Amino acid sequence: MKTIKLFITLVAMIATTTTFAQIVVKENIHGEQSQISTNSSSHPSFYGAVVASFDLPGFSEADERIKGVTAGALFNHSISKTSPIYYSWSLLVSYCFDGESDYDYKYRYSSFGIQPLGFSYRLSISDNVYFTPSAGIGFRIGYIGSSGVGESFQRDDLFDDLGYKRFTMGYNVGANLEFNKVLFGVNYGGDFTEIVDESDSKYNNISNRVGFKF
Numbered sequence: 088m089k090t091i092k093l094f095i096t097l098v099a100m101i102a103t104t105t106t107f108a109q110i111v112v113k114e115n116i117h118g119e120q121s122q123i124s125t126n127s128s129s130h131p132s133f134y135g136a137v138v139a140s141f142d143l144p145g146f147s148e149a150d151e152r153i154k155g156v157t158a159g160a161l162f163n164h165s166i167s168k169t170s171p172i173y174y175s176w177s178l179l180v181s182y183c184f185d186g187e188s189d190y191d192y193k194y195r196y197s198s199f200g201i202q203p204l205g206f207s208y209r210l211s212i213s214d215n216v217y218f219t220p221s222a223g224i225g226f227r228i229g230y231i232g233s234s235g236v237g238e239s240f241q242r243d244d245l246f247d248d249l250g251y252k253r254f255t256m257g258y259n260v261g262a263n264l265e266f267n268k269v270l271f272g273v274n275y276g277g278d279f280t281e282i283v284d285e286s287d288s289k290y291n292n293i294s295n296r297v298g299f300k301f
Contacts, residue, residue, distance in 0.1 A: 130171055130209060135162045136270055138298035142181070145277060145291030153292055155183035159200070161298070163207060175205040175221060194245050196232035200225055202259070217265040219272075222258070227278075227290070229253045255280045255290065265300065272296040 142155045159179030166172045179200040186194040205223025212218055230253070232245025245251045261274030277291035 130165055130169070132165045132168065133163065134300055135160060136298040136300045138270075138272075138296050140274070140294040140296040142183070142292045142294045145275065145293055153183045153290065154185040155181055155292075157181040157200075157294060171209045171211075173207045173209060175202075175207050175223065177202040177205070177223075177225070181227075194232060194234035196229055196245050196251075198227045198229045200227045202226075205259075215265075215267045218262065219265060219270075220260075220262040222260045224256070224258050225276075227255045227257065229255075250283050252280065252282055252284075255282065257290065261294075261296075263296070263298075268300045270296075270298045270300060272298070 137158075137160055139156065139158045142153060142157055144153060157179050159177060161175060161177045163173040163175045166174060177200075179202075181198045181200060183194070183196050183198075186196065202223045202225030205221060205225075207219050207221035210218045210220075229246060229251065232251060234245050234249060246253050255278050257276055257278035257280070259274055259276035261272055263270045263272035272295075274294040274296055275292075276294065278289040280289070282288045282290060
């Protein structure tokens with residue numbers, strides 16, 4: 088419940104920034120004044136990015152601690168021609184090469200992630216430089232996983248033998264800094280659902296992201 092309230096609060100904070108409209112006054116050839124949006128041409132109706140990130144453990148010591156890499160694509164669709172608010176979704180593939188649990192075993196796993204619902208606010212800082220906070224809800228589907236106890240590493244199936252869920256649902260919040268075609272970002276993600284039934288363990292991680300826009 089705390090994670091749900093945190094996600095809703097962060098989304099609300101991003102949404103409230105839209106109340107600050109940016110307009111300028113220009114004179115037309117007849118000397119009349121009209122108001123137009125400052126960034127109508129600087130916010131494309133669509134843009135995407137190919138991204139890669141290095142994933143580190145999150146803030147909660149009680150949750151699963153993972154290290155890994157993620158790669159995929161982000162897609163952003165402008166809500167209107169003059170709005171800096173974007174609807175976003177993503178497709179990602181992750182590989183955890185160093186996971187640790189409170190039950191004294193390590194694990195590795197691969198997963199496919201999709202974020203079907205997300206929003207971002209593209210704030211112009213200067214020419215071709217943007218700061219973009221974002222928040223979204225997504226799903227993770229695990230398809231390969233193995234584990235080991237202590238220092239040894241055996242190929243016990245993480246899902247069939249240890250009962251890890253292949254399907255989990257979570258949230259993420261973060262921000263990107265865009266320089267022309269290149270972006271750098273930080274993202275924090277956590278799960279609403281437990282990794283194993285009747286346990287308190289959930290995935291949570293921090294990702295350092297770099298990408299190339301298209």
